[in-house]
Amino acid sequence: MKFIDMLLFGIYPYVATAIFFLGCIMRYEREQYTWRAQSSQILDKKYFRFASVFFHIGIIMIFAGHFAGLVIPYEVWELFGISLATKQLIAMGVGGIFGIICFIGLTLLVYRRLFNPRVRASSSLMDTLILLLIYWQLVLGILTIFVSTGHMDGYVMKGLMSWSRYLLTFRPAEAIEFIDGLHWIYKAHVFWGITLFVLFPFSRLVHIWSVPVGYLGRNYQVVRRRFGAK
Incomplete structure (x- = not known):
């Protein structure tokens, strides 16, 4: 079991990180015409805007929560008077919503x-695969909330935060000690989350890099009608 944990949670994250960054660079350099969201809104607009808005709001907040939970050291939370148990409760509530x-x-x-003929016909295998993987990962994440209700002492929270810290400081052998005894559903959630980074460069997810942040500070574009034009 130690070997499997070392392989999946000690070595695989570094392999996934290398594929993620190198793959994105190569994709951008060699296939810029494929670097887009490839929206299918024009094929079927029914409920699309509602579904897209709900999905993007949810996924952005979930990602921000995971970043704050795994990357920010728990000592920082304690400085603000937030214990691990309280942090777990906050994560369960906000993450659940x-x-x-x-x-x-x-x-x-x-x-x-899957069931709209026009959208399905225009979708690649990777389009469907990445969507189903995100869906599976989301279901696992929701299920972890129910498992977490069985231990509100912050033990799992500290274990995952410590695992992340040791990986980020290149100490994988020590990192897996914190994830070794966790419930299988947490391990599955972590594994498939890492796998998403592996598939990222080969999917339409690369459009995340091109989010138009510059538009927020851009001056208004003034469009004037030409005199006498109809």
Whole structure:
């Protein structure tokens, strides 16, 4: 079991990180015409905007929560008077709310992708695979909330945060000690989350890098009608 944990949670994260960054760079350099979201809104607009908004709001907040939970050291939380048990409770509450929001939107998107003939015909295998993987990962994440109700002492929270810390400081042998005894559902959630980074460069998810942040500070574009034009 130690060997499997070392392989999946000690070595695999570094392999996934290398594939993630190198793959994105190569994709951008060699296939820029494929670097887009490839929206299928024009094929079927029914419920699309509602589903897309719910999905994106949910997934962005979930990602931010995971980043804050795994990357920010727990000592920082304690400086603000937030114990691990309290942090776990906050994570369960906020994660549950945005998890449900994301689940509603993603369920509609998955149904549309699989059962709408026009959308399905325009979808690649990777389009469907990545959507189903995100859906599976979301379901696992929601299920972890129910498992977490059985231990509200912050033990799992500290274990995952310590695992992340030791990986980020290149100490994988010590990192797996913190994930070794965790419930299988947490391990599955972590494994498939890492796998998403492996598939990222080969899917339409690369459009995340191109989010138009610059538009937020851009001056208004003034469009004037030419005199005498009809």
